[in-house]
Amino acid sequence: MSKKTLIVIGNGMVGHHFLEQFVASPAASGYDILVFGEEKQRAYDRVHLSEYFIGSTHSDLAIGTADWYSEHSIQLRLHEQVTAVNPDQRSVTTPKGDYGYDELVLATGSFPFVPPIEGREHPHCFVYRTLEDLDAIRHSAQKGKSGVVVGGGLLGLEAANALKSLGLQAHVVEFAPRLMPVQLDTDGGALLRHKIEELGVQVHTEKATTSIVEGENARIRMNFSDDSHLETDLIVFSAGIRPQDTLARASGLSVGERGGIVVNDQCTTSDPHIHAIGECALWNQKIFGLVAPGYTMARTLAAVLNGDRDAGFTGADMSTKLKLLGVDVGSIGDAHGQTPGTRNIRFNDEQAGHYRRIVISEDGKTLLGAILVGDNSHYDTLLQYALNGITLPDNPETLILPENQGGAPVLGPDALPETASICSCHNVTKGDICCAIDAGCGDLPSVKAETKASTGCGGCTALLKNVVDNELEKRGVAVNKDLCEHFPYSRQELFHLVKINGIRTFRTLISQHGKGQGCDICKPVVGSILATCWNEHILATDHVPLQDTNDTFMANMQKNGTYSIVPRIPGGEITPDKLIVLGEVAKEYDLYTKITGGQRVDLFGATLSELPEIWEKLIAAGFETGHAYGKSLRTVKSCVGNTWCRYGVQDSVGMAIVLENRYKGLRAPHKVKMAVSGCTRECAEAQSKDFGVIATENGWNLYVCGNGGMRPRHADLFATDLSDEELIRTIDRVVMFYVRTADRLQRTSVWMENLEGGLDYLKQVVLEDSLRICAELEEHMNSIADTYQCEWQTAVKDPEKRKRFREFVNLPEQKDPVQQWTTERGQRRPAPVPA
């Protein structure tokens, strides 16, 4: 039996989501699937488009890989625009030919609306929709000073943020009297405006642009209907979207008066073999310009094509929670109180910059809508009340009052009905989560993997964790955070026990707070905690047995039992004389020599007994240990900076050396990497480090919690334009907070993602001192820096410690017989080890 053909026009987020749903369904085996995409790239995450300007690439934003398409035998034809749909022949036409279909899905999305203003074709006028648009904006911005966004809605403010991140003076021009007129009311809009202006974006409301002409002091001049004008170097139009219904219109399908392909509850158009989903579809006279309703349509259609007669799209909640230019904004349900008889409660704290409004039904029992500006912490609770019709408390104002003024605590997970939607991106209800747990998911990661909850926009992360923890506890599953069988505590709890009780040895800790003798999990953790707290030599007798072999012998064990040596080369700066010493030592001991990724030199193949001799020579030449073996600061990579580079704006090498010398030796839950770049060209790749510093004309920008390696993550911008002192103080605080609160072997990236409240919470703790611990963190870091010792220097001088480096204690001259060598590319390397 020959297969039928399914054609999808449009390879955006919704089109891709539909494919994901469809290929996982039984009907998929009966179809050949052909997808046409107008853009050159595969589907990408348009919601996070502006991250493209702060370093994300198409592959960061891509949702689905080329492999995924080929694995599922989907033919993806990118950059091939469909020019006609022929419903009678059941075919589509592209410049390359005609293709027949049995079922056709239109997922063509929308296009940006550009108001019919005279002069809008100016070469420096843009829209904000595709990666190509963004490339064009970036190119235009390179020689510009200022940029205007026309439209003060959600996307417009995103675009303004993008212009700001390109270094332009950003302006927002809005026709309505306030920002985000759809989602916010007057007071909310005013507060948002105030906050955005504080961030340096200029807002102009009640401005209608009448013409765009050549400027006098900038490229363009915008004339407004009130005879005022504004000069700027580029304009981005973000005045709303219009459904992309051209193909449907031309082929005779029903379209709405103001655009949009008319669909029924099954997402089928006026032709029974043509379907439409996402922003191009008009359902019940409504266009849905958010991704979640588009996903719901995609799921509905996949079910319909599988013959599910009950499947139907029933509308979608348009509540939104977002962060615009760092300002929390939330809008739920009937935010403007358009339902007859509604009553409002408003809380407006101009001092703190928080505005909250709730809209309540006439009988006072249900929450119909809400507006939040400045603080979204109430959003999840309010949304659950609104979506599930949960009866409001007698004093509903407590829902939006600050907690210390009688505000109600957040709605506990128990109060949510089974049907409560937890993750709207993937349509996961509390009931689905309970099912997953009953089916054997015993922790948060497995629930996420099973249900996909919280893998879309991520807005529900905290709520999901609450629900999962609560359900697990109800089922008697202790959420086990024990380190291992010897300690019923997490690493963080052990840290507190050690610090508060002044415990200085493993033996004391395990006899007072644990049981048994310890193991290779808890011993290094406790060793690290003791080192962080008291900074005693790691080879002090009590501490030796706690360390992994690399820490014990202060070198990195390689596969044949020999070690590699990495001397510290702060910032990657080294004198010719020191470089010669490294070469001479390597030659004398026949060490394999390789440059590391961290701008250092790694010397491989030293036997245990050679280590102290080699280090005596290195120390004599002025080297100190590089801690490549420790869970501690490795290296601070740097570019050459403004002392040589014609683009550099600060002395990145100098700063890297300062940082390396400050944090060297500090024991942490895992290794810590840093880098300093002398300008935004970012040659030191600082954004892939735990702590990345990038020079600006005014100081330093600090990025935190990045990662390379197995699980790459771009670092988040944490603070901008810091002075040298501010930079060090901020890093001190973050480092010490990490060291105190992270789990065992948790890099900063995962640590931050697991902090409840994430980056914002970390900012509050570190920049606003919300826990009032910053002074203590700084003091702790100072004491560690003050008591630094080069572990190798101490070790080589101490005959007792040197005894540890005997290969065989009874025969000092005996060589290890399994260490056999061969030569490759002029250097010695291990011969295959006999099993």
Add this chain to the structure above:
Amino acid sequence: MKTRTCWNTICTVDDLVPESGIAVWTEEGPVAVFYLPHRLPALVAISHKDPFSGANVLARGITGDLGGEPIVASPLYKQHFNLKTGVCLEDESVRVKTYSVLLDGNRILLETRETQQEAVAA
């Protein structure tokens, strides 16, 4: 030629490190000797050779206990070995050789099976 066991002095108490291991050279190859002052017996010995990597490294592993049994974790690939039986916890078909070890005054004695007529004087 006879096989017989004998006790050899391999080191003194001063060479030991509490809660940790040292390596000694014997006729049978390298042996790891562990000193666990909080257990009985306080001295245990197994082959120094890690069967998974073939490298002589087990004396440099972290010691402790799991389920009450004394263990050492290989410093290379982190498998655990029971210090009394030599059995690998992750793969019970793998077992490293165990040795008897004694404290005699200040000296540490290790039992090996000599295939030569003369034992090294104890």
